[in-house]
Amino acid sequence: MKKFFALLLALVMSLSLVACGGGDDATTDDTTDDATNEETGGETTNDYKISVVLKTLSSEYWGYVKAGCDAAAAELGVEVSVVGPGAESDIEGQVAQIEQQIGAGCDAIICAPNDAGAAANALQAALDQGIPVLSVDTDVGIEGQTTFVGTSNVDAAYEGGKWAIGQAGDGAKAVIIYGQEGDNTSNMRREGYQKACDEAGVEVLAALSGQNTTDGATKTMEDMLSAHPGEIDIVLCHNDDTAIGAMNACKNAGVSDVIIVGFDGNASAVDLILAGDLIKATVAQQPYEMGYQAVEAAVEVLNGGTVESVINAPVEVVTAENGQAYLDNLASMQG
Structure with missing residues (x-):
């Protein structure tokens, strides 16, 4: 019915334009625009x-x-x-x-x-x-x-750092595995992690690049474990690939009492969290x-x-408590 009245209105307008000396082309353009908006709810396609x-x-x-x-x-x-x-x-x-x-x-x-x-x-x-x-x-x-x-990578990493420190308790010591040297995102995440540690009085034993890769982070974590045997309680990572690399190095060294925090909220990392592995949280972007x-x-x-x-x-810290709900939401977005 609504479409009928729209067409009736267009007809009346066209007659009015003819009476005033208007051309048929203007009438056709107006009618096409109305039909497009009616069918798409105001959204029009284009060739951008x-x-x-x-x-x-x-x-x-x-x-x-x-x-x-x-x-x-x-x-x-x-x-x-x-x-x-x-x-x-x-x-x-x-x-x-x-x-x-x-x-x-x-x-x-x-x-x-x-x-x-x-x-x-x-x-x-x-x-x-x-x-x-x-x-x-x-x-x-x-x-x-x-x-x-x-x-806000600083704020997001800060939240991940605070969560890990809360889990580790007093006297905890941390290391940071940041990303590519000179990368702005890496710098900001490192800043956020460092801020959380500084506010809580947590000593950061070392901060080294993991090159944004699992293999790179594995090597970096191996070096950290060698330099600080038995001292590392928290590992704060640039992304989830880095966290997996840190986890692999810890397992290879027989280290099981560390809290590893990733960043990105990848499903593969959340699966490890839900399985009770060494990765305990990931800072999930969207x-x-x-x-x-x-x-x-x-x-x-x-x-x-x-x-x-x-x-x-927005971001959220994904842990074993909310991990399944997070995965369900991720699956729904992918269709």
């Missing part, structure tokens, strides 16, 4: 091309970010290309991908930089062409950037939501709208 350059596509976490980007593309009716180098350490490879995406032509570009400075230099070409630049997960921080969609929100923000800007300069994504 949005490029997304992530840190890598070879990890579970970044797969969730990509899934969110893809879901937004399907629901908002835009074309989204998601790429990433083989490893987060491949700074030059990511820069090349940024340049390729801009050169191929895109209406907006979203980036999670492996190195903010290197990425900013490459993304400047997009800004020079009037192409919106957005950051996701890790802030590029380039002047003229549209928005940053992500987590990578799916971040990917979705980043594409959504790009579309909003391309449609002439505005977005906040920072779009915050």
Whole structure:
């Protein structure tokens, strides 16, 4: 019935336009717009091309970010290309991908930089062409950037550190395995962990890079265990791959009385937590939501709208108590 009245109104308007000397073309355009809004609830599809350059596509976490980007593309009716180098350490490879995406032509570009400075230099070409630049997960921080969609890594790591310290009790000593040297996200997570330890009077015996990989973290943890035998109570890790590496090193050394905290909320890490393994918690970001929100923000800007300069994504500390509920929610987001 509603559609009938809309069509009747359009007919009346067309007759009115004819009487006033208006053309049939204007009438046809108005009717098409009304039908489109009626069928899609106000959302219209378009041919925007949005490029997304992530840190890598070879990890579970970044797969969730990509899934969110893809879901937004399907629901908002835009074309989204998601790429990433083989490893987060491949700074030059990511820069090349940024340049390729801009050169191929895109209406907006979203980036999670492996190195903010290197990425900013490459993304400047997009800004020079009037192409919106957005950051996701890790802030590029380039002047003229549209928005940053992500987590406060300092605050998130701080919460993970506080939880671990609460479990370990008085007199605990910790180590920090951070990520890639010079990476801004790594620096912020390390800062958050350190802040939690400093406030609680927990001594940080060492802070070393695990290179963002399981193998790298295994070697780093082996070195820490050798340097501080029997002293380490808490291991605060840059991501879940790092936490798994630390766990492997502890098991190989016969160490079982440590609390390992990961970061990212990967399902593989939560499974280990629920199984009662050495990883006791992971600081869970919402990578799916971040990917979705980043594409959504790009579309909003391309449609002439505005977005906040920072779009915050919440976090939670996932433990054995809430791990299953977290996994169930993760599964529902993936469909």
